[in-house]
């Protein structure tokens with residue numbers, strides 16, 4: 001008996017020594033280091049969106065901010081963009097599936113780092129940020145005011161038409177669609193400003209790049225072990241690639257995709273179909289980029305069956321603030337998402353997915369390490385970044 005107790009005591013001590021080893025115990029190989037460095041530097045340089053002539057314009061940022069909180073853009077008069085994208089909840093609504101005027105099928109995406117996206121929405125049905133902003137205004141489940149209704153409101157309201165004139169240089173004209181798209185562009189100018197700040201991971205990554213031992217030592221050991229899994233055995237970085245932790249494309253992550261009983265969410269497959277039918281794409285008359293180089297990606301989109309059930313790879317910066325997770329909010333916490341990857345059913349993965357994603361069978365500690373790593377992607381000072389500026393007051 002004593003022997004057994006002794007064995008457990010020794011085992012316990014060993015475990016303690018292993019977990020309490022100095023941080024230098026997690027030293028990265030040259031190959032790992034190269035992979036880690038690819039997730040920075042951060043923040044990325046911000047360039048204006050050539051498809052939006054008011055991108056970066058401070059008056060447009062102010063107009064967009066006003067529009068974002070205006071419930072008159074919904075037919076019921078009670079829903080604004082902020083209903084589902086709350087600044088104090090990581091720009092989401094905390095629900096599994098969103099609810100505006102009625103319930104929708106998907107989880108509200110957060111609005112961080114949008115300016116670096118190639119595609120918008122879980123299914124990439126929009127190819128620009130300004131077009132994405134029009135979608136809730138058209139969908140009756142969300143706000144549903146429509147192009148004509150929105151244009152009418154802006155023409156009739158003294159404050160909104162004042163903002164419009166300040167941004168676009170003329171009073172809102174007779175072309176409903178043109179005024180409507182301009183609202184999407186002002187909203188885009190505002191949303192482009194929501195870039196996440198520096199995180200403990202960024203400090204570590206730069207310390208690794210600069211060979212700063214003291215800086216490296218400040219990063220928690222559990223996060224280092226999680227990071228090693230992320231770029232290594234977990235293969236997470238294959239899809240969650242680069243400084244924003246997304247390759248910007250679509251994949252099947254093995255998440256069931258039912259929109260409701262007996263109804264599948266087609267994901268990217270449906271997104272490509274919607275994109276092709278939309279008048280508001282970069283191929284249409286509302287793209288302000290005279291060179292049309294922005295439209296190349298849209299011109300090359302092809303519909304394939306393998307797109308069925310694929311969803312956009314979300315960026316992971318500030319992910320700790322934006323649960324529940326996945327396109328229909330099926331997983332509540334970050335720990336649940338890691339458990340998903342650890343236990344996923346490989347049989348369900350379709351074309352391509354199975355070569356990249358494997359059931360990881362992670363131990364409890366490995367799962368906790370991955371969560372510890374994801375937590376270090378949270379900016380130090382997050383919180384509502386919506387301040388009232390003098391431009392906002394100009395048109396009151």
Ligand code: HEC
Nearest residue numbers: 081084098099100106107108109120121122123133136142
């Ligand atoms: C009913 C709740 C609801 C309302 C109201 C709403 N959204 Fe959303 N938003 C969502 C959902 C759900 C998604 C994911 C949609 C999808 O992929 O099908 C989303 C996605 C987005 C995205 C895409 C983010 C990305 O990473 O691709 C942007 C941008 C956005 N919304 C902006 C807005 C703006 C601007 C408004 C107001 C004009 C608005 N939303 C109103 C629920 C809402």
Ligand code: HEC
Nearest residue numbers: 234235236239251253255311312313314325326327337341
């Ligand atoms: C094959 C590409 C791929 C790989 C590999 C991958 N992911 Fe994902 N990840 C996705 C996609 C796609 C989604 C969204 C899936 C959905 O909603 O159906 C996602 C969603 C997530 C989310 C939820 C984010 C949110 O805002 O909802 C987290 C967290 C996450 N992945 C972490 C990881 C980790 C950690 C690993 C490695 C263990 C990993 N991913 C490996 C493609 C991938």
